[in-house]
Amino acid sequence: MRAWVVVENGKPLQQIELPTPEPTGTQVLLEVTHCGVCHSDLHIWEGFYDLGGGKRMSLKDRGVVLPLAMGHEIVGRVAKLGPEARGVKVGDLRIVYPWVGCGTCAACTGEQDNMCLTPRSIGVYQNGGYGSHVVAPHPRHLVDPGTIDPAVAATYACSGITVYSAIRKIMPIAAGEAVVVVGAGGLGMNAIAVLKALGHGNIVVVDVSAEKRAAAMQAGATKTVDGTGEGVTQRILDACGGPVLAVVDLVNGTATARFAFDALRKGGKLVQVGLFGGDLTVPLPLMAIRALTIQGSYVGTPADLRELVALAQSGKLSALPVATVPQAQANDALMRLRDGRITGRVVLRSDVA
Numbered sequence: 001m002r003a004w005v006v007v008e009n010g011k012p013l014q015q016i017e018l019p020t021p022e023p024t025g026t027q028v029l030l031e032v033t034h035c036g037v038c039h040s041d042l043h044i045w046e047g048f049y050d051l052g053g054g055k056r057m058s059l060k061d062r063g064v065v066l067p068l069a070m071g072h073e074i075v076g077r078v079a080k081l082g083p084e085a086r087g088v089k090v091g092d093l094r095i096v097y098p099w100v101g102c103g104t105c106a107a108c109t110g111e112q113d114n115m116c117l118t119p120r121s122i123g124v125y126q127n128g129g130y131g132s133h134v135v136a137p138h139p140r141h142l143v144d145p146g147t148i149d150p151a152v153a154a155t156y157a158c159s160g161i162t163v164y165s166a167i168r169k170i171m172p173i174a175a176g177e178a179v180v181v182v183g184a185g186g187l188g189m190n191a192i193a194v195l196k197a198l199g200h201g202n203i204v205v206v207d208v209s210a211e212k213r214a215a216a217m218q219a220g221a222t223k224t225v226d227g228t229g230e231g232v233t234q235r236i237l238d239a240c241g242g243p244v245l246a247v248v249d250l251v252n253g254t255a256t257a258r259f260a261f262d263a264l265r266k267g268g269k270l271v272q273v274g275l276f277g278g279d280l281t282v283p284l285p286l287m288a289i290r291a292l293t294i295q296g297s298y299v300g301t302p303a304d305l306r307e308l309v310a311l312a313q314s315g316k317l318s319a320l321p322v323a324t325v326p327q328a329q330a331n332d333a334l335m336r337l338r339d340g341r342i343t344g345r346v347v348l349r350s351d352v353a
């Protein structure tokens with residue numbers, strides 16, 4: 001098999017040949033047709049997360065081993081089944097749920113794979129979709145995209161379920177109540193689409209880029225707010241008609257966390273999703289007096305992926321702006337994402353797509 005791999009952190013991806021894996025047990029080998037390029041790939045490529053105050057979390061220390069084919073937003077065609085794999089057949093097109101764990105603990109056997117304490121996420125801890133082939137540990141990690149465009153379906157495996165799972169954490173909320181979405185990149189576009197599909201009618205989107213704010217309006221945002229510089233909290237309050245009950249921060253950096261937290265009203269909830277990095281100082285009495293909640297949200301479950309795909313199949317979820325590029329241009333796509341030159345999502349398309 002061919003793969004475009006991280007050999008050294010921060011250096012260009014290299015094309016290499018690897019032995020094609022032989023599926024064992026319940027494993028399923030798939031030929032990759034599509035793979036989304038996700039912002040978190042940039043962190044894996046760089047090799048660390050910024051924890052604020054000059055502290056970094058090294059991904060090598062977390063068990064990421066190089067060389068690695070990144071890519072966790074995968075659609076592929078079943079190529080070979082392990083002797084114990086059931087429920088799919090060769091040639092089936094499937095979305096791969098990538099947030100797999102040990103496969104044996106209570107989280108994994110309870111369909112909460114993303115909460116496993118020994119993650120084996122595809123494209124992070126084992127080779128992913130920046131290659132010609134990928135191995136799914138079990139058929140239950142495969143979801144039929146049905147009639148959904150496979151390039152769009154691929155993005156459901158990370159940006160889709162990440163947003164879906166985060167939005168479920170602010171529900172139930174009245175349809176006319178303002179929901180603030182911070183960040184109008186790939187995740188932000190997904191958030192607007194999911195909120196609309198769930199019948200929500202008041203979506204206020206914050207972003208520093210005028211171009212991305214315009215894209216958010218086109219995608220169905222009610223209002224947008226310029227996230228640049230000082231006074232962002234006030235601009236959010238103005239747009240929402242006062243302090244808000246729910247903010248989903250898809251950037252989650254020092255600046256966004258600050259203005260998002262400061263915009264909350266009594267009983268409000270800030271759901272932190274992004275991995276931009278930094279830290280947040282919280283005034284503790286306000287947490288109690290205002291009964292505030294700050295909750296982290298990390299990707300989603302296999303059930304989240306199945307529900308999201310069903311929502312898309314129902315026709316309620318509008319298709320997102322997705323651009324496809326040949327898989328061999330993985331490095332170029334990653335660099336464009338790093339430089340902020342991508343609106344929506346870029347998806348690698350293989351020769352067999």
Ligand SMILES: [Zn+2]
Pocket residue numbers: 038039040041072158159
């Ligand atoms: Zn991702």
Ligand SMILES: [Zn+2]
Pocket residue numbers: 101102103104105106107108109116117118
């Ligand atoms: Zn586990």
